[in-house]
Amino acid sequence: MMKTTLPAGANTARFRGRRRRPGSLARDIKAYLFLAPTLVVLGIFVYFPIIESFRLSLNRVAPFGSAEIFVGFDNYTRLLGSSEFWNNVVVSLFFMVGTVPVGIAIAVAIALLLSYPVSRLSWLHRTLIFVPVVISSAVAGVLFRWLYNPVVGHINTWLGAVGIDGPEWLTSSNWALFAVTVAVVWRQLGFNVIIALAGLQQIDNSYYEAAKVDGAGVLARVRYITLPLLSPTLLFLVVINVIISFQAFGEIDILTMGGPGQSTENLVYSVFVDGFVGTRFRGLASAQAFLLAVIIVAFSFIQFRGFRKRVHYR
Amino acid sequence: MTIDAVDVLADDAAVVEVGQANEARPAGRRRLAGELSVQITLLIIGGIIAIPIVVAIFTSFTPLPEILADPNSIWSGNWTFDNYDTAWTATPFGRFMINSFIQTGIITLAQVLFSILAGYAFAMFEFRGRTFLFAFVLGSLMVPFELTFIPNFVLISNLGWANTYQGLTVPFLASAFGVFMLRQFFMTVPRDLYDAARIDGISDWGYLWKVMVPLSRGAIAALTIFSFLGAWNQYLWPLVITNEESMRTAQIGIRFFLANQERATDWGAIMAGATIVMLPTLLVFLFAQRQLVRGIAMSGLKG
Numbered sequence: 001m002m003k004t005t006l007p008a009g010a011n012t013a014r015f016r017g018r019r020r021r022p023g024s025l026a027r028d029i030k031a032y033l034f035l036a037p038t039l040v041v042l043g044i045f046v047y048f049p050i051i052e053s054f055r056l057s058l059n060r061v062a063p064f065g066s067a068e069i070f071v072g073f074d075n076y077t078r079l080l081g082s083s084e085f086w087n088n089v090v091v092s093l094f095f096m097v098g099t100v101p102v103g104i105a106i107a108v109a110i111a112l113l114l115s116y117p118v119s120r121l122s123w124l125h126r127t128l129i130f131v132p133v134v135i136s137s138a139v140a141g142v143l144f145r146w147l148y149n150p151v152v153g154h155i156n157t158w159l160g161a162v163g164i165d166g167p168e169w170l171t172s173s174n175w176a177l178f179a180v181t182v183a184v185v186w187r188q189l190g191f192n193v194i195i196a197l198a199g200l201q202q203i204d205n206s207y208y209e210a211a212k213v214d215g216a217g218v219l220a221r222v223r224y225i226t227l228p229l230l231s232p233t234l235l236f237l238v239v240i241n242v243i244i245s246f247q248a249f250g251e252i253d254i255l256t257m258g259g260p261g262q263s264t265e266n267l268v269y270s271v272f273v274d275g276f277v278g279t280r281f282r283g284l285a286s287a288q289a290f291l292l293a294v295i296i297v298a299f300s301f302i303q304f305r306g307f308r309k310r311v312h313y314r
Numbered sequence: 315m316t317i318d319a320v321d322v323l324a325d326d327a328a329v330v331e332v333g334q335a336n337e338a339r340p341a342g343r344r345r346l347a348g349e350l351s352v353q354i355t356l357l358i359i360g361g362i363i364a365i366p367i368v369v370a371i372f373t374s375f376t377p378l379p380e381i382l383a384d385p386n387s388i389w390s391g392n393w394t395f396d397n398y399d400t401a402w403t404a405t406p407f408g409r410f411m412i413n414s415f416i417q418t419g420i421i422t423l424a425q426v427l428f429s430i431l432a433g434y435a436f437a438m439f440e441f442r443g444r445t446f447l448f449a450f451v452l453g454s455l456m457v458p459f460e461l462t463f464i465p466n467f468v469l470i471s472n473l474g475w476a477n478t479y480q481g482l483t484v485p486f487l488a489s490a491f492g493v494f495m496l497r498q499f500f501m502t503v504p505r506d507l508y509d510a511a512r513i514d515g516i517s518d519w520g521y522l523w524k525v526m527v528p529l530s531r532g533a534i535a536a537l538t539i540f541s542f543l544g545a546w547n548q549y550l551w552p553l554v555i556t557n558e559e560s561m562r563t564a565q566i567g568i569r570f571f572l573a574n575q576e577r578a579t580d581w582g583a584i585m586a587g588a589t590i591v592m593l594p595t596l597l598v599f600l601f602a603q604r605q606l607v608r609g610i611a612m613s614g615l616k617g
Contacts, residue, residue: 028442030518034435035447037428041488046454049465056465113356121353127603128360131367133610134595136547138565142572142588143366146373146581152385154369189363191610198611247460250549254569268460275464276554286464293461 056286063279075287084262085270085288091177092266092295096245098181099188104237106185107192108230112222114193115200133190137250144183145170145255173263176256180264183251188244192237199233200226242299246292267292367592374398374585381582397582398590404577407587409560410567414546414591417482417563421545424487426538432488433496434522438508448497454490459550467554477561482552486545492537495612499533500526536609539602543595564591 057075059068079085110129114122132140147155148169156166169179207225216224227234249268252258258265258273265273267288275285372388373381374397380387401407435441436448466485475481503526511521527534552563562570568587571577577584599606 024441027439031435031439031441031444034431034439037424038432038451038488038490038493039447041428041485042451042454042490044469045466045485046457046462047450049462049469050457052465052468053461056468110356110359113352113359116352119349119353121357125356125360127600128364129356130603130607131364131596131599133606134543134547134599135367135592136549136565136595138547138549138568139588139592140366142568142584143370145572146585147366147369149581152382152581154365154385157385186363186366194607194610243458247458250565253549253553254572271460271464272550272554275467282464282468289460289464293458296458297456 053286053289056283057290059283061280061282063281068283071283075284076291078284079287079291087262088265088267088270088288091262091264092246092268092292094177095181095184095248095266096242098178099185099245099248100238100241103185103188103192103241104196104234107189107237108196108234110189110193111196111200112226114197129193130190132187133194135187137187137248138254140183140187141251141254144179144186144251148179148255170256171260173260176260176264180248180251180255183255184245184248187251188241192241195237195240196230196233199230203229239299243296246296246299267295367596370585370588373581374589376582378580378582382579397580397586400580400583401571401586401590404583405567405571405574405587406559407564407567407590410562410564411590413479413482413561414564416479417548417552418542418545420479420483421486422538422541424483425489425492425541425545426534428488429492429496429537430522430527430534432493433500434526436493436497437500438518451490451493463551463554466551470555475555477556477558481555482561482563485551486548489537489541492541495537495609496530496533499530503529532605532608535602536605536612539598539606540609542598543606546595567591 056068058070058072060071060074061068114125114129135143147153150156150166150168150171153169155169159166167175169175203226207229208221211221211225246266247268248266249272252264252266252269253272256264258269271285271289271292274281274288369388373385375393375395376388376390377392377394377396380390380392432451436444436451470476470481470485473480475484507525508521511525516524547565548563549565552566553569556562556566559570568584568591571584571587
């Protein structure tokens with residue numbers, strides 16, 4: 001367009017501003033009506049509870065009933081001074097370390113294999129590998145509880161067949177956390193492979209062709225092309241998996257209920273126990289929930305900052 | 315993630331080979347051997363991943379005495395429906411399943427409907443506060459459920475909705491992810507179509523249901539599947555908001571089956587229960603894998 005049309009452009013801006021006015025109130029109201037159900041539900045059941053949760057965390061709530069006494073930050077100081085709380089923090093961190101790197105590494109390796117050959121068997125590979133994605137945490141817990149059964153479970157039966165005396169997976173404080181971690185990684189695997197595969201398939205083939213011309217082998221191509229170009233996807237996977245690892249609940253509830261002792265009791269499970277099991281401490285539970293949320297948000301933030309330098313953006 | 319890439323992913327026939335497409339094929343045997351080894355590796359990996367599900371299904375059809383004598387007897391092919399009979403009669407499993415279907419049905423229907431409405435408003439309308447309200451919707455995705463479920467429990471209990479379908483469903487009637495996904499999709503529909511329809515005298519409402527929704531069948535199907543799975547697989551909320559047996563969902567029913575001392579060693583019946591609970595999701599997976607994979611690849615959602 002020619003320079004002479006510039007004033008007309010300026011007019012358009014003003015025109016646009018004016019065009020909104022006739023009937024704009026009706027237009028606004030119509031939009032709000034379309035949005036109302038979503039906004040109301042999110043407002044009442046997502047945003048309001050944030051404030052309410054913080055308020056509860058500043059109160060001591062009667063175990064049976066709803067009487068509340070304002071105690072300031074008492075719940076928080078009690079938590080920070082309690083070894084149980086720090087145990088739960090450590091368990092949550094172990095979960096993160098145990099599930100995130102392993103889960104993502106396995107998923108990326110599988111995605112690389114899946115993206116290589118196209119064959120009549122592809123649908124079968126995908127079906128078998130993706131299937132955990134539709135399994136609930138409760139069912140995953142039940143399936144693994146059977147496999148882990150020390151006497152008649154398949155894992156120990158198979159280990160016994162090769163002469164290994166399998167441990168009592170779920171009741172030994174050495175193995176319980178590992179056992180739960182495996183179940184969590186398993187259920188998350190389908191999701192991670194799908195995301196990794198989607199990321200791989202966005203990488204333009206011309207990069208690989210150029211590298212091949214330069215004589216790069218398969219491993220070199222993975223190292224110098226696939227992984228750097230996959231880094232936005234990897235960042236996404238890390239953040240999501242960290243959040244999910246902190247939220248592991250169903251498998252723990254079914255497999256160990258936080259035990260033996262408190263060896264598999266992460267923060268979420270502790271919130272549940274304090275808030276809903278036996279003598280209830282809703283104020284204390286809310287304070288833990290609040291700290292957990294702060295940790296989750298902080299972790300996502302730190303990872304974004306830390307990774308950003310190394311992420312290759314296309 | 316672009317929808318194109320996701321489509322490619324979901325379409326087996328159009329899979330792009332990483333670093334392999336258009337490549338001159340090194341002749342004969344070496345390539346064949348390489349492909350074969352990848353195929354076999356994948357089959358082994360797939361087999362390992364599927365073990366927990368396959369073992370559960372086989373166990374559910376094996377007589378209990380044989381299971382307890384030797385777990386490997388599940389491969390012997392001596393099948394029975396006894397475990398299903400036990401699971402169905404010893405616990406109100408039918409009731410649990412009906413509860414799950416009602417709860418899931420309400421949540422799925424509402425999430426899809428409300429997401430269509432809100433996604434349409436964000437995609438098509440100019441109105442005051444649009445940017446803020448969109449951030450309001452997306453921001454809700456960052457709030458962890460652990461932070462909200464105690465206050466929600468208190469609120470729902472005070473309303474007298476514990477042990478009711480309202481209590482099970484109302485907090486989940488909206489889906490921020492659904493709104494975002496459909497808004498993105500609606501924005502790809504050419505604006506000219508809307509202008510033309512308006513000139514023809516079609517209302518916003520009519521355009522939404524007669525043009526937009528039919529054009530967006532794929533995206534809406536993906537969201538429906540996603541909402542269905544999310545609702546069906548819910549655990550923490552139904553666990554805390556129901557304590558009457560008659561209102562438990564199937565996921566919670568199976569937990570209490572395990573907790574029941576008399577039944578806790580009846581692994582045949584427990585596996586039958588687990589199989590029944592996962593059956594609807596497995597069917598969705600088998601028959602709508604394409605839409606499901608597309609939905610996940612576009613998500614960024616908590617599992």
